[in-house]
């Protein structure tokens with residue numbers, strides 16, 4: 001035994017590893033984009049395999065479907081939950097107007113002609129009007145420069161009647177998101193994408209000024225549907241800065257055990273099948289099959305994927321990431337698309353804008 005230990009020791013101490021050192025030093029240098037790939041991992045895009053390449057699971061045998069009928073899933077009504085939140089925001093806005101004669105103001109920056117973005121921005125403006133929040137939109141053509149957008153952000157930063165600034169994403173390819181989002185002042189970052197807001201959310205003993213609207217919407221939908229979060233296994237599909245990342249951080253603060261599934265995850269369905277709560281934010285229609293879900297799981301479908309359809313009023317319709325009809329046979333509760341997370345996300349934007357105004361007027 002002693003001889004073996006001494007042999008092992010010798011190997012551990014003396015084995016020279018020139019190749020390891022070389023790899024460390026050469027790849028630790030900042031790469032093309034200034035990233036330290038060795039420390040932060042290689043910069044690879046999240047490209048999901050096409051769901052059409054996964055064959056649908058076989059239909060359950062008829063005897064089993066009778067048993068399934070006992071489980072009647074709850075359809076979580078995002079529209080009515082959003083309505084509750086919006087009316088309480090509207091009430092607080094009235095009180096603010098009454099007590100200090102001020103109302104919250106939101107500025108939205110919209111770049112390009114994406115029909116879905118235009119439609120979301122219209123919904124946000126309408127929701128502001130209904131809550132008594134003033135709003136304005138700065139629109140830019142697809143081929144505008146970064147400087148033009150940054151200038152708009154800067155002038156909104158300086159405008160005391162604007163308490164919240166939202167840059168509608170995605171921005172065109174040639175525009176650097178970080179440059180634009182980094183220009184928004186911390187106190188007006190109602191989307192919660194500022195690195196300091198994200199960092200404070202990530203650190204347990206700190207408080208971010210704002211938390212991303214979609215992340216808040218997911219938690220609000222769970223809480224208002226009496227779904228227990230503490231200690232539960234939550235699988236989050238997607239790790240974007242808009243949804244996946246902030247939602248994973250927020251749910252950890254609610255003491256969930258969080259697993260993150262992304263485009264490089266091997267056998268993602270093995271992880272989602274263990275989850276009590278599945279939150280899908282991959283942006284891939286039909287990615288999540290019924291076979292990916294544990295019996296009785298709660299599903300929050302954040303996917304709002306526009307599908308071209310010339311028959312529809314706006315030329316497209318929205319569908320989620322989850323195969324809804326398949327999921328209905330398995331889950332205990334699920335959010336539909338539309339009518340689930342989307343409306344609550346907008347309600348959260350109003351709530352964040354109200355908080356920004358309270359912050360500006362020293363009311364919080």
Ligand SMILES: Nc1nc(=O)c2c([nH]1)NC[C@@H]1CN(c3ccc(C(=O)N[C@@H](CCC(=O)O)C(=O)O)cc3)C=[N+]21
Pocket residue numbers: 119120123166167168169170191213214242304318337338339340341342343345346
């Ligand atoms: N800076 C930024 N912040 C965002 O919060 C943000 C963004 N960029 N870019 C795009 C995503 C997407 N998003 C939605 C909000 C509402 C609905 C919504 O209200 N949907 C309705 C249906 C709307 C319709 O039918 O067109 C529903 O699901 O019932 C959808 C999607 C916010 N996002």
